[in-house]
Amino acid sequence: MSTTTADRDEFVRLTDPYRRELLAHCYRMLGSVDEAEDLVQETYLRAWRSYDGFEGRASLRTWLHRIATNTCLTALEGRARRPLPSGLGGPAEEPEEPLRAPVADVPWLQPLPDALVDPAGVVAARGSLRLALVAALQQLSARQRAVLILRDVLAWRAPEVAALLGTSTAAVKSSLQRARARLDEVAPDEDLVGEPEGAADREVLDRYVAAFENADVDSLIGLLKDGVELEMPPFLEWYSGKKDVLRFLHARVHEKGTLRMLRTRANGQPAVAMYVRGEDDVLRVHSLQVLTVREGLLARITAFLEPADLLDRFGLPEELS
Numbered sequence: 001m002s003t004t005t006a007d008r009d010e011f012v013r014l015t016d017p018y019r020r021e022l023l024a025h026c027y028r029m030l031g032s033v034d035e036a037e038d039l040v041q042e043t044y045l046r047a048w049r050s051y052d053g054f055e056g057r058a059s060l061r062t063w064l065h066r067i068a069t070n071t072c073l074t075a076l077e078g079r080a081r082r083p084l085p086s087g088l089g090g091p092a093e094e095p096e097e098p099l100r101a102p103v104a105d106v107p108w109l110q111p112l113p114d115a116l117v118d119p120a121g122v123v124a125a126r127g128s129l130r131l132a133l134v135a136a137l138q139q140l141s142a143r144q145r146a147v148l149i150l151r152d153v154l155a156w157r158a159p160e161v162a163a164l165l166g167t168s169t170a171a172v173k174s175s176l177q178r179a180r181a182r183l184d185e186v187a188p189d190e191d192l193v194g195e196p197e198g199a200a201d202r203e204v205l206d207r208y209v210a211a212f213e214n215a216d217v218d219s220l221i222g223l224l225k226d227g228v229e230l231e232m233p234p235f236l237e238w239y240s241g242k243k244d245v246l247r248f249l250h251a252r253v254h255e256k257g258t259l260r261m262l263r264t265r266a267n268g269q270p271a272v273a274m275y276v277r278g279e280d281d282v283l284r285v286h287s288l289q290v291l292t293v294r295e296g297l298l299a300r301i302t303a304f305l306e307p308a309d310l311l312d313r314f315g316l317p318e319e320l321s
Contacts, residue, residue: 011051015044018061020118022068024129028149029072031082031109031138033116033313039075043068065154066164069146076142082109084135084238084302085231087186091240095248102234102306109135109233111290111304113314114265128153131267131290131302136187144179151176201293205263205270208291208298212274215256221246225297232287232303245301264314266290273307273316283320285311 022043026036046067047054054063083106112129127133128149137145143165150156150164151172158176162169204223211219221242230245231238239245254276260283261272271290275283288307292300304310311318 007051008048011048014060015047015064018064019044020116021061022064024112024117025065025068025149025154026072027112028128028134028137028153029069029076029142029145031134032107033110033112034309035075036112039068039071043071046071062156062160065150069150069164073142073146080107081138082107083138084109084131085233085236086229086238087135087139088236091229091244092237093244095239095244096251099232099235099237103236104234106234108304109138111266111271111288111302111310114268115315116313127268129268130292131269132187132292132300133183134267136183139186140179140182144175144182147172147175148179148183152180200296201270204293204296204298205272205291209261209263209272212253212259212261213256215253215259217246217250217253220249220253223298225294225299228298228300230301230303232305234306260320262316262320264288264316266314269293273311273314274303275320285316285318288314288316 019040022040023036026039026043027033030036030039043064047064050067054060058066088106109131111131112134117129137148140148146165147161150161151158158169158172162172165172207219208223210216211223224242224245226242227240228242228245229238229240230248239248258277260275260277262275264271264273266288267290269290269292271288273288274286276286277283285307287303287305288310289301289303291298292302308318310316
């Protein structure tokens with residue numbers, strides 16, 4: 001391929017607007033921000049190498065998504081899925097007991113910072129980026145994942161998906177049907193609906209932060225739905241139901257002034273970074289929590305309890321003064 005600086009400049013100018021969209025696509029496939037970023041880089045490398053053969057028979061966006069999908073499928077060969085604890089077993093039953101040792105050999109699902117995705121894209125695809133749905137996608141085979149994302153998220157036609165995957169339109173339709181049925185089994189419908197953030201949701205977040213920072217258990221009680229769930233990768237234990245979640249939190253609520261929270265956003269959802277004050281009076285990061293708000297109450301708290309490798313991507317410090 002003979003290239004010039006002008007060719008490279010044109011390639012960058014035309015393809016760079018799709019970078020964040022492709023990151024979201026690869027993240028849906030992989031469940032990992034780290035791996036998604038690597039595969040977006042690989043996608044652009046492959047696209048550049050074959051750019052002189054791109055003749056506009058498809059849109060540039062479609063062409064890039066085709067390359068990204070194939071790159072993801074190759075990367076997923078023989079790779080373990082990325083679950084959350086609720087995808088590995090039933091809820092624990094002793095909320096007051098200490099957590100067992102973290103499970104280090106599981107490639108846990110990672111949260112996606114909203115800041116890495118185009119703001120318009122987050123709004124348009126909020127439901128498809130929610131943590132519950134991305135976790136549910138991990139229950140599908142790689143090809144089923146690709147079919148469902150291409151058809152239901154990107155709105156590709158079945159023949160287009162079939163051409164990409166080298167299969168028949170009938171096979172694509174059958175795979176999509178199986179993928180949807182599997183999602184119905186592993187994820188409640190209400191978790192897959194992206195509710196637009198509004199004043200009520202921001203109020204829930206403010207009340208949640210205030211309850212923890214003020215060690216106000218009574219206020220926390222009023223924020224939880226009856227069927228609320230709490231999970232904390234990399235620990236296998238997770239809790240379901242308001243009674244058990246409250247028992248777990250009550251046993252661990254710190255004194256007023258020992259906690260601080262910084263607001264952020266992940267997967268199109270409100271999120272917070274929690275910092276705990278140590279004996280040396282330094283506030284160190286404890287967890288990154290992604291919150292699912294439904295009908296003005298908290299329906300799920302996913303607390304990533306070893307968040308050090310996530311902080312840079314969220315632009316968060318390890319310590320607060």
